[in-house]
Amino acid sequence: MTQLTVLICADHTYVNGGQNKVALESALGLAQAGARVVFFAACGPVDRRLAEAGIEAVCLGQRDLLDNPSRLDAARQGMWNGVAARALGETLARLPRANTIVHVHGWAKALSPSIAGPIRASGIPAVLTMHDFFLDCPNGAFYNFRREAACPLIPLSAACWATNCDSRSYAHKLWRNARLLVGRRVTRLAETFSDYVLLSDLQEKVLKGCLPADARVHRVTNPVEAEPLGHKRDPTEGDFLFVGRLSPEKGVFLFAEAARRAGVTPVFIGDGPLAAELGGRFPQARLLGWRAPAEVRAAMRAARALVFPSLWHETFGLTAFEAKAMGTPTIVADGCAAREAVEHGVTGLWFRSGDVDSLTSAIRALVNDATIAEMSKRAYDAYWAAPATRARHVAETLAVYEKMLAPIDARAKLR
Known part of the structure; x- marks a missing residue:
C-alpha cells in the first residue's frame, strides 16, 4: 500500500x-x-x-x-x-x-x-x-470579554454585529466579524x-x-506529556496553583480573590495582559511568570491542587489532564470543558463557574489534608488507568x- x-x-x-x-x-x-x-x-x-x-x-x-x-x-x-x-x-x-x-x-x-x-x-x-x-465565532470563544460571561448570540446575527464583545475594541470586533463573513461566504x-x-x-x-x-x-x-511517577510521597505539601495565560477569560482574578478569602497563597505560572494588574491588586499572590514545560510539570507535581477557573467554555483543558497525571487534584469551573478531566468529589472538585463564593468553598475543602491525600491517589490512578x-x-x-x-x-x- x-x-x-x-x-x-x-x-x-x-x-x-x-x-x-x-x-x-x-x-x-x-x-x-x-x-x-x-x-x-x-x-x-x-x-x-x-x-x-x-x-x-x-x-x-x-x-x-x-x-x-x-x-x-x-x-x-x-x-x-x-x-x-x-x-x-x-x-x-x-x-x-x-x-x-x-x-x-x-x-x-x-x-x-x-x-x-x-x-x-x-x-x-x-x-x-x-x-x-x-x-463559528468571531472572537473564537463564544465569550463576551466585556461582560466576562459566555455569549449566547448567534454569530453574525444583527445582535452579534451590534455587540462589542471583543477584548480589544469594537473596531477589532467588526474586523473579526468581517473575517468570519469572508470565511463563510467567500472561501467557504x-x-x-x-x-x-x-x-x-x-x-x-x-x-x-x-x-x-x-x-x-x-x-x-x-x-498529554507526562511520566508515571507513582503516588506522591506527601500530597498535602505545596500550594494552590494556576497554569496558563493571565487573561480575563481564564478567571485569574476570580482565583486570586477566592484564595484571599480562603486564606491561602495563590501561585500563578504564565504570562499575559493581566500580569501587572494581578500583582498590584493581589500582592500576596506569587507570580512566577512563564516557565519551560519541564518546570511546569514539576510545579504541578509539587502543587497541592491545580485551580482551573476559566470563564469561557474551553475546548479541552490540557493542564487539568496534566495535573491529573501528576496525582494533583484539580478544582475546575463547571462551565468549561476541563471539568471532563475531573470526577467531582473523587479526583477533584467542580465549582459554579464565575462564582467566587463557590470557588472559595472548594479551596477550603482541599485545605483538609485527609481529603487532598485521598483525591491525589484517586486522580493519579484514574489517569494512568487510561493515559492520554x-x-x-x-x-x-x-x-x-x-x-x-x-x-x-x-x-x-x-x-
Whole structure:
C-alpha cells in the first residue's frame, strides 16, 4: 500500500500554546508511525524536533497577527493571507493524490481563511481539529470579554454585529466579524473539511448546529506529556496553583480573590495582559511568570491542587489532564470543558463557574489534608488507568484518516 502522506497546517512551527503543542506532537507521532509528514505554517522558528524526525517543514517566516508591528498589515494578513494561499497551493501540488490527508490545526492567528481555496482545489481529503471556535465565532470563544460571561448570540446575527464583545475594541470586533463573513461566504472554509475532530463533550454541545450538516465528527484525545511517577510521597505539601495565560477569560482574578478569602497563597505560572494588574491588586499572590514545560510539570507535581477557573467554555483543558497525571487534584469551573478531566468529589472538585463564593468553598475543602491525600491517589490512578499518550492520540488520528480515505461505499461500515 502507498505510504500515508499527511500535510499538517498550523499557524506556527513551534510550541506557543496548547494548539501548536498538539499539532507538533501529532506530527512527530505520525512520522514515528511510518507516515510521511509535511508541516506547513506561517510563523517560525521551526522546532528542531521536526528535522530530527525527518519531517519536512514549510515555514513562510511571517509574523502572526499579534506580533506584527503594523496593525494595517496584520489586518490584511488575517483577512486574506495571499502568500500563505499560494505557498500552500504549491506544496499541495507536489504531494501524491492517493493516500494523502490535509489536517489543519490552526489558521486564525496567521494563515487566514484563504487556505480554503488551495485545499479544496487539490481534491485531497481535509480534516480540521477544532482547538478553538474561530470557525463559528468571531472572537473564537463564544465569550463576551466585556461582560466576562459566555455569549449566547448567534454569530453574525444583527445582535452579534451590534455587540462589542471583543477584548480589544469594537473596531477589532467588526474586523473579526468581517473575517468570519469572508470565511463563510467567500472561501467557504467550513465546507472545505469533510471531517472534524472535536475534543470534548462540551465542545460538541456548543457546536451543535454550527458545523456543516454532512460533516463527519470524530473524537481524538489530545496527547498529554507526562511520566508515571507513582503516588506522591506527601500530597498535602505545596500550594494552590494556576497554569496558563493571565487573561480575563481564564478567571485569574476570580482565583486570586477566592484564595484571599480562603486564606491561602495563590501561585500563578504564565504570562499575559493581566500580569501587572494581578500583582498590584493581589500582592500576596506569587507570580512566577512563564516557565519551560519541564518546570511546569514539576510545579504541578509539587502543587497541592491545580485551580482551573476559566470563564469561557474551553475546548479541552490540557493542564487539568496534566495535573491529573501528576496525582494533583484539580478544582475546575463547571462551565468549561476541563471539568471532563475531573470526577467531582473523587479526583477533584467542580465549582459554579464565575462564582467566587463557590470557588472559595472548594479551596477550603482541599485545605483538609485527609481529603487532598485521598483525591491525589484517586486522580493519579484514574489517569494512568487510561493515559492520554502520544501513541493513543496517533492511533485515534490514524483511525480518522482510515475512514476519510475509505471508498464512499465502505465508509458506512467504518462509522
